[in-house]
Every structure is written in C-alpha cells, then in structure tokens.
Amino acid sequence: MVLAILSLYLEQFLSSYVVMMQRRDLTSQAMVISELLKREPNQTLAYEIGSHIMTALHGQYDLVPPPQKSARSRTFLDALTPTEREHLLSGHPYVASGVPTLLPHASPNTVVYAVMPIHNEQHGLEAFLVITEMMDPKDDPSKVISNLITFAVILGTILTTGLAFVVSKNLSRPLIEMIDAAEEMARGKFDTRVRVVTQDEVGRLGYTFNHVAGELERTVRALTEEKEEIGGILGAMTDAVVAADVSGRLTLLNPSAEQWLRNLRSLSAEERPFALPEELIQMQRDTLDSRSRMTREFFWHGRHFIGSMTPLYQSDRPTVLRGTVTVLRDVTEERRLDRLRKDFIANVSHELRTPLALFQGYTEALLDDFGDDPEQRKEITQIIYEESLRMRRLVNELLDLAQLESGNFSMRFERMDLLVVMRRVARKYFSLYAERGLTLKLETELNSIFLCADADRIEQILTNLVDNALRHTKEGGVTIQVTKNETHLIIRVRDTGEGIPQEDVPFVFERFYKADKARTRSRGGTGLGLAITQNLIRAHGGEIGVESHLGIGTTFAIMMPLSLSRCQNESDET
Structure with a gap:
C-alpha cells in the first residue's frame, strides 16, 4: 500500500516535470525561431535554418496567417481565455499539450505545441509561428516513466516481500524454537536448548535463554537431589516426623508417622490422617504462642512418646508463622x-x-x-x-x-539326633521326679529326628525347661511332646503345676523375673534360666512361646528349623 501511494505521487511528479520541461524547451525554441525570422531579411534562408534547427530538435514549425487572413487563427484565438489571448498577442508564447487546431494537417503524434506571434514594425501581426513536438506514443516519457515506476514498484514489492520473508524467518525461527523450548521446560524437560546461529539481538537472546535454562536445570537437579536426600532420611528414620500448618492440617508425614497415626486412630492402609491428635494440637498452640521449641511426653495405647515441636516461618516473611514440625520418638523400649x-x-x-x-x-x-x-x-x-x-x-x-546377647557365645553346629539328647535328659530327671511322686513322659511317634544344632546347648535348653517344670509342679507330672511339619520341629514341655498369672506371662523370659518371688529361692532358681533358654533357641534360628493357666499348668513350645544347610556349609568351609 505504501509503495502504491508513493509510486502514484512519484508518477504525477515526474509527469508534471516532463511536461514542464517540454513547455520550457518549446518556449525557448519558439523565441529563437521567431527572432530568426524577424532579423533575417532572407525569409527563405531563415525558413531553411529554422527547419534544420527543428529537425535537430525532433520537432517542426509552421507559419499560420494572422486572424485577419485565416479562419483557423480566429477560431484558435476565440478558444483562448481573455488572459491567454492578451498574453499571446502581447508577444509571449502560448504552450499547450495535444494537437494544435491552427494546423490543418497536424500530426496526431503531436505531444505539445507552442504558438508564438510574429510582429512586424510596419505591418503589426504578420503570422503565428506554430512549433510542434511529435513523439511516438510508445516513446512518450510519461508512459515510459509510468512503466518504469510500475516495474520498480513490482520489483520493490517482490524484493521487500522476499527480504521481509527472509528476515521474518530468521527472526521467527529462533523465537519459535524458544517458545517450543519454554513449553518443554514447562513440562519438566530442563535439558532443552535452542540453536544460536547469529550474533545479533536474537542470538544474544538465545544465549541468555540457554544460560537461564542451564541454571534452572542445575537448580532443579540440586533441589531434586536435596528432596530425595531429605525423603530418604525421613523414610529411614524410625522417629515419626509430622509437619502441620497453623490450622493443624498435616502437610508432611514420613512413613513412621503415617503408621503411628494409623495405629493411633485405627485407620486402614488406604485411609490417610489429615489432622493432628488433640494432645499435639494443644502443644502446637503453645508452641505458636511462645514461638519457641517445646518438648513434652505423651502416653498413647500403652506406649511412651517424647515429642519435640519447632515453629516454622515463611521464607519471604521471617516473622510470620506458617506451621510447626514435630519429631516423635517412641521411648517405650528405652x-x-x-x-x-x-x-x-x-x-x-x-x-x-x-x-x-x-x-x-x-x-x-x-x-x-x-x-x-x-x-x-x-x-x-x-x-x-x-x-x-x-x-x-x-x-x-x-x-x-x-x-549370648553380645553374639560372642561359642556354638558348634553338627548333624544330631534330637531324640538321643531328649532321652538322656529324661534319664537324668526320672529319679528326681519319682522321689516327688511326679511323672516324666516322652511322647513322640518318630524314631529319629535329625537337625543341625549344638547338642550340648540343646541339652541345656531341655534341662532348663524340665528343671523349671519340676520346681513348679507339686502333683501330676511333665510331658515332653515332639512333632514336626515339613520345615520345623515342634517341642512342647507341658506341666501340671501351679501356672503363671496372665499379667506375668509376657515377662517370663526377662532376666531375674520370678512369678513367685517368695518361694523361688527355696527352689534354687536364679531367674536367668528362661532368658538363657530363649537366647539359645534364637541362636539356632528358632523361637519359644509360653501358654499358662493358673491352677492348670504351663506349656512351653519350641519351634526349630529342620534345615541341615548350616551344617553342610560349615563342613564345606572346613
């Protein structure tokens, strides 16, 4: 649009300029020819000279009779305005475009003509000098200029369009790449980079974008690694870590805290706790009010906990509280x-x-x-x-x-027959049981029971249990029962003694624990036999349990693995 308007104005300007130059040239020619005709006495010679001059100037001239002798002259003068007529008759040339009406046989190729009056001092107006400039239409300067301008406009449009396309491609391609890269980064791909092929502003923008992307990638990687480290630390902690906002809503829980809250509220594995217990809510209020770290002790479901709560502040406003973080440690075992x-x-x-x-x-x-x-x-x-x-x-x-508890107890594992050891222990105690009027029975349907164990320690285990039953049984007797399944051996030592109170059953394997402290000394017990028995059984990879009823009796059940792989490995090593 701008080029079209500019070309239009340029065409008008150049056309006006060409016409103005043509008129000026014709005016000069008319004045020269008229002066020649006036001053040269030989009119034939003057005419020939004028013809040669006009031929050299690609024009021609004619003499037209004055109005008194020519109707064409009168018609021409009548067609002029009074100002133009007065100007012409006063001796000045009249220049106009087109075909002159003064000439009866004017060429249609006439482009511009000039009319100059020729005066004689004696006779006045003698004739009109008509000078015409003819031109082939295809050589018309206006048309040539118009064609040149049109060609220039078309060529300029093509060139500017192409240049604009190339420039826009060079500008838009990096920008499009940056947009695509930014979208990739928004999706989490921070290793995206853009190609930089220029050193201009767009190139500098690309360099800056790549630098920012690299810094962002390093920052995100560092934050991710730090988050994974913190997550690993929190996940490995046995202490419960609980973070909550100022309203008490939970914002962070490690696995230990989730399990603790589920147990505290009897929640299923799918349900997630969303608020602190009432005791911690009160502790949080006190912590937020005091803006200092607080430590308290709690008792939930028979277990002791020590909680340490610290206030948290907003990063951009260090004086504004945003919540608390609590570390709960189960100190029941301690x-x-x-x-x-x-x-x-x-x-x-x-x-x-x-x-x-x-x-x-x-x-x-x-x-x-x-x-x-x-x-x-x-x-x-x-x-x-x-x-x-x-x-x-x-x-x-x-x-x-x-x-045993430190792991430094010497054990010698070998393939052994358990029934041989059990019969040996039974023979040792038959006479003692008989003296007190008690029975000692060995019940099993197996002829032999082979397992990988330390025979001396197995004998010590059975001796402790049989001796313990003897000391707590007044009448009836003791039965040793042996059974097995595909993987384990089960030994039960059942007595008909006085039994153990239910509240004491969980503590019978603790050191120096005695259910009847008043009478144990007279029976020769040290309070360590069952603790040693439990540790020896665990050293063999087994477990021991107890079931007792007051006035009915007590049963100790031992479960031992039947695998012989440990003995085979030790034999291979030797």
Missing part, C-alpha cells in the same frame, strides 16, 4: 530397658547379698567355735558349700547370658 537395667542391678545385688550374708554369718560362727557338735559344724559347712555353688551357678549364667 524406658523398659532402663527399668530392666535398674531391676538387673537390684536383682544381682539381692541375689548376691543373701549368700554373702550367709557366708559371713556362718563363717563368723565357725571362727567363734560356735557349737561343739561335729554334726552341727558339718551342717554349717554344707550350707556354705551349697550357697557357694548357687553363687557360682549365678555368675556362670550371667556370663553365658551376656555372651
């Missing part, structure tokens, strides 16, 4: 171990104090020559001896238990 440690020290002190007191008392009696009767002295000595044996047994069992 409390239990602390209690066991205290009980262990108290029990060891108690167990050692009694025999030491007896040693001291009877030794002082012997030193003071207490009693002259040899039998009395022998009895005192026997008591000292029995108490020393009891102390030795207590110390040995403490050492064995410590080694």
Whole structure:
C-alpha cells in the first residue's frame, strides 16, 4: 500500500516535470525561431535554418496567417481565455499539450505545441509561428516513466516481500524454537536448548535463554537431589516426623508417622490422617504462642512418646508463622530397658547379698567355735558349700547370658539326633521326679529326628525347661511332646503345676523375673534360666512361646528349623 501511494505521487511528479520541461524547451525554441525570422531579411534562408534547427530538435514549425487572413487563427484565438489571448498577442508564447487546431494537417503524434506571434514594425501581426513536438506514443516519457515506476514498484514489492520473508524467518525461527523450548521446560524437560546461529539481538537472546535454562536445570537437579536426600532420611528414620500448618492440617508425614497415626486412630492402609491428635494440637498452640521449641511426653495405647515441636516461618516473611514440625520418638523400649537395667542391678545385688550374708554369718560362727557338735559344724559347712555353688551357678549364667546377647557365645553346629539328647535328659530327671511322686513322659511317634544344632546347648535348653517344670509342679507330672511339619520341629514341655498369672506371662523370659518371688529361692532358681533358654533357641534360628493357666499348668513350645544347610556349609568351609 505504501509503495502504491508513493509510486502514484512519484508518477504525477515526474509527469508534471516532463511536461514542464517540454513547455520550457518549446518556449525557448519558439523565441529563437521567431527572432530568426524577424532579423533575417532572407525569409527563405531563415525558413531553411529554422527547419534544420527543428529537425535537430525532433520537432517542426509552421507559419499560420494572422486572424485577419485565416479562419483557423480566429477560431484558435476565440478558444483562448481573455488572459491567454492578451498574453499571446502581447508577444509571449502560448504552450499547450495535444494537437494544435491552427494546423490543418497536424500530426496526431503531436505531444505539445507552442504558438508564438510574429510582429512586424510596419505591418503589426504578420503570422503565428506554430512549433510542434511529435513523439511516438510508445516513446512518450510519461508512459515510459509510468512503466518504469510500475516495474520498480513490482520489483520493490517482490524484493521487500522476499527480504521481509527472509528476515521474518530468521527472526521467527529462533523465537519459535524458544517458545517450543519454554513449553518443554514447562513440562519438566530442563535439558532443552535452542540453536544460536547469529550474533545479533536474537542470538544474544538465545544465549541468555540457554544460560537461564542451564541454571534452572542445575537448580532443579540440586533441589531434586536435596528432596530425595531429605525423603530418604525421613523414610529411614524410625522417629515419626509430622509437619502441620497453623490450622493443624498435616502437610508432611514420613512413613513412621503415617503408621503411628494409623495405629493411633485405627485407620486402614488406604485411609490417610489429615489432622493432628488433640494432645499435639494443644502443644502446637503453645508452641505458636511462645514461638519457641517445646518438648513434652505423651502416653498413647500403652506406649511412651517424647515429642519435640519447632515453629516454622515463611521464607519471604521471617516473622510470620506458617506451621510447626514435630519429631516423635517412641521411648517405650528405652524406658523398659532402663527399668530392666535398674531391676538387673537390684536383682544381682539381692541375689548376691543373701549368700554373702550367709557366708559371713556362718563363717563368723565357725571362727567363734560356735557349737561343739561335729554334726552341727558339718551342717554349717554344707550350707556354705551349697550357697557357694548357687553363687557360682549365678555368675556362670550371667556370663553365658551376656555372651549370648553380645553374639560372642561359642556354638558348634553338627548333624544330631534330637531324640538321643531328649532321652538322656529324661534319664537324668526320672529319679528326681519319682522321689516327688511326679511323672516324666516322652511322647513322640518318630524314631529319629535329625537337625543341625549344638547338642550340648540343646541339652541345656531341655534341662532348663524340665528343671523349671519340676520346681513348679507339686502333683501330676511333665510331658515332653515332639512333632514336626515339613520345615520345623515342634517341642512342647507341658506341666501340671501351679501356672503363671496372665499379667506375668509376657515377662517370663526377662532376666531375674520370678512369678513367685517368695518361694523361688527355696527352689534354687536364679531367674536367668528362661532368658538363657530363649537366647539359645534364637541362636539356632528358632523361637519359644509360653501358654499358662493358673491352677492348670504351663506349656512351653519350641519351634526349630529342620534345615541341615548350616551344617553342610560349615563342613564345606572346613
């Protein structure tokens, strides 16, 4: 559109300029020819000179009679305006475009003509000099200019369109690539880059885009790695980590916290907790009010927890609270171990104090020559001896238990027949059971039972259980029952004794635990036998359980693996 308007104005300007130049040239020619005709006395010579001049200038001239002698002259003058007529008759040339009407046989190729009056001092107006400039239509400067302008406009349009297309492609292609790359980055592909082929503003923009993309990729990768590390740390923590906003709505839970909240609220695996328990909500209110870290102890479902809560602030506004993070630690086992440690020290002190007191008392009696009767002295000595044996047994069992729990206990695994060991233990106790009017039975339908175990430790396990049953059974007897399935051996030691209270059953395998503390000392127990038994069974890869009813009896059940692979591996190594 701009080119079309510009070409239109340019065409009009150039056409006007050509016409103006033609008129100026004809005016000059007319004045020269008229002066020649006026001054040259020989009119024939003047005419020839004028003809040669006009031929050289690609024009011609004619002389037309004055209006008094020519009707064409009068018609021509009548067609002029008064101003043009006055101007012409005063001796000035009249220039016009087109075919002159003064000439009867004017060429239709006439482009412009000039009329110049010729005056004689004696006779006045003698004639009109008509100078015409003819031109082939195809050589018309206006048309040539118009064609040139049209060609230039078309060529300019083609060139500018092509240039604009090339420039737009060079500009748009990088921009389109940047848009595509930005969309890829929005979808999470931060390794996307754009090609940079120029050094102009678009190229600099591409370099900047690639730099920003690289920095963003590194930042996102670092954040992802940091998030994975934090997630791994939170996932590996046994402590519960709970984050909540100021309203108490949960925003972060590690697996331990999810499991704890499900157990606390009896939720299924599909249900997710969305709010803090009431105790933690109150603790959160206090933490937000004080804006400081708080630590409290809680008791839920029979377990002790210590919770440490810290306020969280908004990153852009450090004084505005956005929630809290709480770390909950289950200290039930720690409390239990602390209690066991205290009980262990108290029990060891108690167990050692009694025999030491007896040693001291009877030794002082012997030193003071207490009693002259040899039998009395022998009895005192026997008591000292029995108490020393009891102390030795207590110390040995403490050492064995410590080694078992530390993993330093020596075990010698070999292929053995369990029935051989069971019959040997039964023979040792037949007479003791018979003396108290009790029965000891061995029930099994198997002829032999082979397993990979330490025969001495298996004998110690059975001895502890049979001896424990003997000490707590007043009438009836003890039955040792052996069965097996495809993978495990099951040994049951069942007595008809006094039984164990239900509240004491979970603690029978703890060190120094005695269900009947008033009568155990008289029965010779140290309180360590069942703890040692449990550790020996676990060292063989088995487990032991107990079932008891007051006044009915107690049953200890042992489950041992039948696999012989451990013995085969040890034989291969040797």
